[in-house]
Amino acid sequence: MKASCTGCGEPQRAAVRQPALEPEPTQSAGAPLSAAEPLPSVPAPVPLPPRPSDQPVSVGAQAFRYLLAALGAFAAVIVAQGVFSIVGAVVLAVFAVILDPSGDADAIASGIIGPTMLASQLGCLAVFLPWWLHLRPVSFIRERCGTMVRGPRAVALRVVAIALLGIGFQLVIGYALSYLLPLVPDLQSEYSEIMNDGVTNEFSMLSVLILAVGAPVTEELACRGVVFEFALRAMCPEWAARWRDRSWRAYTGTPMPKMPPLASRGFWAANLIQAALFGILHLNIVQGLYAFALGVVLGWIAWRTGALVYSIGLHLAVNFSSYFVYELSTLLEVGGVAFAVLASVSMVVIGIQLFQLASHPDVAKCQM
Numbered sequence: 001m002k003a004s005c006t007g008c009g010e011p012q013r014a015a016v017r018q019p020a021l022e023p024e025p026t027q028s029a030g031a032p033l034s035a036a037e038p039l040p041s042v043p044a045p046v047p048l049p050p051r052p053s054d055q056p057v058s059v060g061a062q063a064f065r066y067l068l069a070a071l072g073a074f075a076a077v078i079v080a081q082g083v084f085s086i087v088g089a090v091v092l093a094v095f096a097v098i099l100d101p102s103g104d105a106d107a108i109a110s111g112i113i114g115p116t117m118l119a120s121q122l123g124c125l126a127v128f129l130p131w132w133l134h135l136r137p138v139s140f141i142r143e144r145c146g147t148m149v150r151g152p153r154a155v156a157l158r159v160v161a162i163a164l165l166g167i168g169f170q171l172v173i174g175y176a177l178s179y180l181l182p183l184v185p186d187l188q189s190e191y192s193e194i195m196n197d198g199v200t201n202e203f204s205m206l207s208v209l210i211l212a213v214g215a216p217v218t219e220e221l222a223c224r225g226v227v228f229e230f231a232l233r234a235m236c237p238e239w240a241a242r243w244r245d246r247s248w249r250a251y252t253g254t255p256m257p258k259m260p261p262l263a264s265r266g267f268w269a270a271n272l273i274q275a276a277l278f279g280i281l282h283l284n285i286v287q288g289l290y291a292f293a294l295g296v297v298l299g300w301i302a303w304r305t306g307a308l309v310y311s312i313g314l315h316l317a318v319n320f321s322s323y324f325v326y327e328l329s330t331l332l333e334v335g336g337v338a339f340a341v342l343a344s345v346s347m348v349v350i351g352i353q354l355f356q357l358a359s360h361p362d363v364a365k366c367q368m
Contacts, residue, residue, distance in 0.1 A: 049251065052244045059237045066234035067273075073131075073226045074277045077124060084123025089116045114199040114206045121214035124222065132225040132308075138243045140232045141225075143259065144306030157358035158310060161351045165297070166317020168347025170325050171332075173290050175341050181286070191286040203323050211322070216315035223278045223295065224302045224311050231270035236262050271299040294318060297352070304359050 092112040096103060136142050181188040195201055200211045233243065239259050249256065275295030279288035294315075302311040321328070332340035 049248065051248050057240070062237050062240060063234045066230045070227050070230035070234065070273060070277070073222065073230060074281065076127065077222045077281060080124045080127045081120045085116055085120040088112075088119025088123075092116060092119075114210065117199065117210050118206070118214060121210065121218050124218040125214075128218065128221040128226055132221050135226060135229050138246050138256075139229045140236070140239065140262075141229070141302055141306050141308070143242070144303060154358045158305075158355055159313075161355035161358060162310065162314045162317055163351075164347045165351030165355065166314055167321045167328065168344050168351055169294065169297075169318050170321040171329060171340075171344035172348055174325050174329060175344060176290075177286070187286055190284060194284060194287070208320070208323075212316055212320040215319060216312045219278070219281075220298070220302075220308050220312045220315055223274055223281070224298055224308055227277055228270065228274040228299055228302065231273040232267070235270040235273075236266040238262070267303060271296060271303070274299055301355065304356075310359075 089112060092115050093108060096108045096112060177191075181191065200207055233240075239262070241257060242259060245254075248254070275292050275298075278295035278298075279292035282288045282291045298311040298314060301314060302308055329340055332343050335343075
C-alpha cells in the first residue's frame, strides 16, 4: 500500500534550506551622510509682521484723525448723558406712577430730577471707565506716572494745595460773577435759573453724590482721560509708535520703547482743546467760561502727576466748596470786600505754587 501525499497529489520533495538574510549596515552616529540621503529638515524662522509705525503716515492726517476722535468722545459724553437721562426718567416715572397712581404729575417730575441726574452719571461711568482703562496703558499720562517726587510729606502737601486751590477757585468765581453778571441781565437770569434747580443747590446726600462725587469722576474720565488723550495724540505725533505698535508689541513681546521728549507747545495745545470742550459740555455761556479756566488747571494737574486721581480731587474740592462758599465769603469779608477778594486770589496762587512744589518732577525720569 502506497503512502499518500497530504498536499496536492505531487510526490513529496525534500525541503531546501534558504540562505539567511544578513542585516543591512546601519549609519553610525559619527559616519558622514551619503550624497543620496536627504539632509534633515530645519524649520525656517518665522518672519516678524511689519511694524505699523514703520509705515509712513502724514502728520496732518494723523492730527485730523485724532481731533475727530476727541470730538467723537466729546459727542459720546453728550449722547450718553441724554440717553441715560431719558431712560432713567422714564423708568423712574413708571415706578412712581405704579407706587402712587393718584400722585401729582408735577410732584413726580420734580421728584425724579435728582435720581435721573444720578442715572445719567452712572451711564457715563459705564461708558468712559472701560474706555479709559483701555487707553491708559499706552496713554501720555501713563508715561508721566512715577516722574514726580513721592513720600508722605509730598502727598500731604498736594492734598493741602488741592484744598486751597479748590476753595479759592470757588470764591474767585463767586466774586467775579457777583460783579460781572449784573452787567449782562439776560445771562444773569439764565444762570440763576440753571443754578436754582432744587437739587444741586441744597445740601443733601443725593446732591453731594451727584455734584461732589459723580460729576468729578465721570467728567475727569471723559475730559482729562479720553478727550485729552486723543487731543495729545493729535498735537504730539512724535509719540505715534506708542499706540500704533500696541498690538505688534503684544504679538512679538517687544517692550515699550523710550519715547522722545515732548514739546511744551504740543501739551498746551492739547490742554486748551480739552478745556474748551469741557467748557462747551456745560451748555451755557457762564458755566462754560469758568469751566474752561478750571479745565486748563485740571489738565495741567493730570499731566504733571500722571494720574487722574488729583484732578478728580481738585474737581471734587471745587464742587463741594460751593455748598459753603457764602459762609466763607462772609467770614473773609470781616476784613472788607477787597481783603476777601485778595485772599481768594491768594489761595488760588498759593495752591498752584504749592502743588507745583509738591509734584516737582524727577528730571531723570520726566519726559518734558
